[in-house]
Amino acid sequence: MKVKSIIITTILVILAIISVICAGLTLYGVDIVEEAKNVLNITTNAQSVSFKTKEITLGVGQESSLDVVLSPKDAKNTYKLTSTDNSIVKVSGNKVVALKKGDCSIKVTTDNDITNYADITVVSAPKKISAPKKIVMANNESYTFKPDDSENTPSDFYTYNIDKENIATIDKNGTIKAISKGNATITITSYNGIEKKVKLQIFNEPTSFKLNLARTTMGVGGTINIVPEFNKNEGTSSYTFTTDNDHIVSVDNKGFVKALREGEANVTCTLYNNLSATCKIIVTEQKAKIRKNLDRTKPMVALTFDDGPDASNTEQILKSLKSVNGRATFFLVGSRIEGEEDIVQQEFNAGHEIGNHSWDHQYASNISEKKQRAEMSKTNEAIKKVIGEYPTVFRCPGGITSNVYETENINPIILWSIDTLDWSTKSSQATFNAIKSVFKKGQNLDGDIVLMHDIQDSTPKAVANIVKYLDKKGYQLVTVSELAYYRNTTMKNGETYSCFYPTTNYSQKRNNSNTNSNQTEFNTNQSNNSNNTTSTTAANNQNDMTNNTTPTVD
Incomplete structure (x- = not known):
């Protein structure tokens, strides 16, 4: 009877403990569930992983630790990770190492045979870091780096450090x-050691600003770069560009504008x-009279x-040109x-070609890009004001061209193959x-562009003789x-031309130059390289039929 009572009491105690376990109670801060499990040696198995x-x-080459989650969270099961393709990803414990580009999965298996997978994509290791050399910001402004072109690059590919945390x-x-x-x-440092x-x-923070151009004229197909200019001690690089007429011009977020067709746009x-x-932009397609x-x-x-x-x-x-029904090109x-x-109007009315020769004859090498733009645009507007049309050709002072003259010009750039040196002699x-010396050497002027200056007092008399001489030799005096x-x-806007010989094998036309064509106008120190390069460009472009300067045939 006594033994039976002890057994019954023991069963009741066990039932009471189980009841407490099921209720999940705590007593005086002690987790009775855990204590009961420990006393009874009860183990919870994972139901999922x-x-x-x-x-x-x-x-490629990157390591990572994978966090595995067992459910319920008190499960004590062990597990093992394996790769479905050891050539792409290698596993060691909870760590994985990417070996080559590709896709694979990592399988986790518990000791009670529950499994699951994680998908791993291995991409190429960074070869460079794409970031600007300099970033300009305003107080309280934010900027986020994008070190490569991928949208899915994880943040741990790169680490970032700044040397002055009081600045940013x-x-x-x-x-x-x-x-x-x-x-x-x-x-910026990539995980594989590349640094920038x-x-x-x-x-x-800017309180006001202006653009480098408030108004400009472009030729169809031409490009310009519009940039903001800020007050002293103000600035930012966070801005966007838009156009109100994308049929006339296109613009990107760096301010590069391309002229698409004639018209106006802002x-x-x-x-x-x-x-x-x-910036107000006027796009024009120059039509030279032919x-x-x-x-x-x-x-x-x-x-x-x-x-x-x-x-x-x-x-x-x-008057001399008229006497032989000749035409010429005047660079103003x-x-x-x-x-x-009045004389500009006379030139135009007589059918001569009007060209832009800058505003005040400053060499591109001596002035800023902003000044170069003004040299072109002010002269374009001054010519249009007189003759009602923009010029159809452009000549750089001294024959010295520049990136601005080549990329933002509404006209082709015209140099020369014959320099008479009237400005010097x-x-x-x-x-x-x-x-005359050209012909004495058994050569000719067919296709040449001859440089002279109508501000030189000796030139008109020379021209009177030259036009008669050439007319007798059967030459047609034409515009460029x-x-x-x-x-x-x-011709293409911004491209350089110095001759239009009747044969593409122009280099054989004049093996020994009869003139000082390597001399640069008003700049005898400019070497042969400049003119030789532009002469070659001219010849190479002779048969290019994709230009923007449209001739009008009379």
Whole structure:
């Protein structure tokens, strides 16, 4: 009877413990469930297993630890990780190492045979870090790096450090937060050891700004770069560009504008703080006038005159040209047009070609890009104001071109193959001799562009002799655009041309130069390389029929 009572009591105690376990109670801060399990040696088995991250991207050579989650959380089971393709990802414990580019899965298996998978994509290791050399920000502005072109690159591919945390902070995702005005350096390091340093410049928040161009004229197919200009100690690189007419121009977020067709459009730059400024753009397609009664089988030469207008000299030259039904090209200096409008109009009315020769004849190598733009645009507008049309050709002072002149021009760039040196000798006879000497060497001027200056007092007399001399030899005196047209060349805006010979094998035409064609106008120190390069460009472009300067045949 006593033994039976002990057994019953023991059963009741066990039942009471089980009841407590089921109720999940605690007593005086003690987890009775756990204590009861320990006393009774009860073990919880996993009912499911999973990875904390189901999809993982690694770079070749990168290591990572995988977190495995057992459910219920008090399960004590052991587990093992294996790779479905050991050539792509190798497993060691909870660590995986990416070996080569590809896809595979990591399998987890518990000791009670429950399984699950994580998918791993291995991508190429970074070969470079794509980041700007310099970032300009305003106080309280944010910027996030994108070190490569992939949208799925994990944040642990790169680490970010900044040397001055009082200037800005940067988090693990590469997001910069500007704090105060100043300069700092950010170091970006990839997991495989590639490093790039980025200079950071913090300004005050812009209160106003303007664009480098408020109004400009472009030729169809031309490009320009519009950039914001800020007040002192203000600035940012967070802005966007838009156009109100994307049929006329296109623009990207760096402010590069491309002219698509004739018309007008406004390009607006908007800062991150909603300040904005606008540039008005006029796109024009220049139409050079071409005479239809010329004979392409007969020799042609283009006489060109720089640095005018000069009422007295230019008028004499016009009379000489008229006497042989000749045409020429006049490259005007914009600052000299005022007060000489009548002679410019006479040039145009007589069918001569009007070209842009900058505003005040400053060499591109001596002035800023902003000044170069002004040199072109001011002269374009001054010419249009007089003749009602923009010029059709452009000549750089000294023959010295530049990136601005080549990429933002509404006209082709015209150099020369014959320099008469009238600007140097100041002798009408020496200028005339420069032409005659070509023929004395058994050569000719067919396809040449001849450089002279109508501001030189000796030049009109030389021209009077030259036009008669060439006319007797059967030469047609033509504009540069006429010469290009009859030599089957459609000139491109911004491209450089110095001759239009009737044969593509132009280099054999004049083995020993008869002239000082390697001399640069008003700049005898400019070496042969400049002119030789542009002459080659001219010849190479002779048969290019994709140009933007459209001739109008009379």
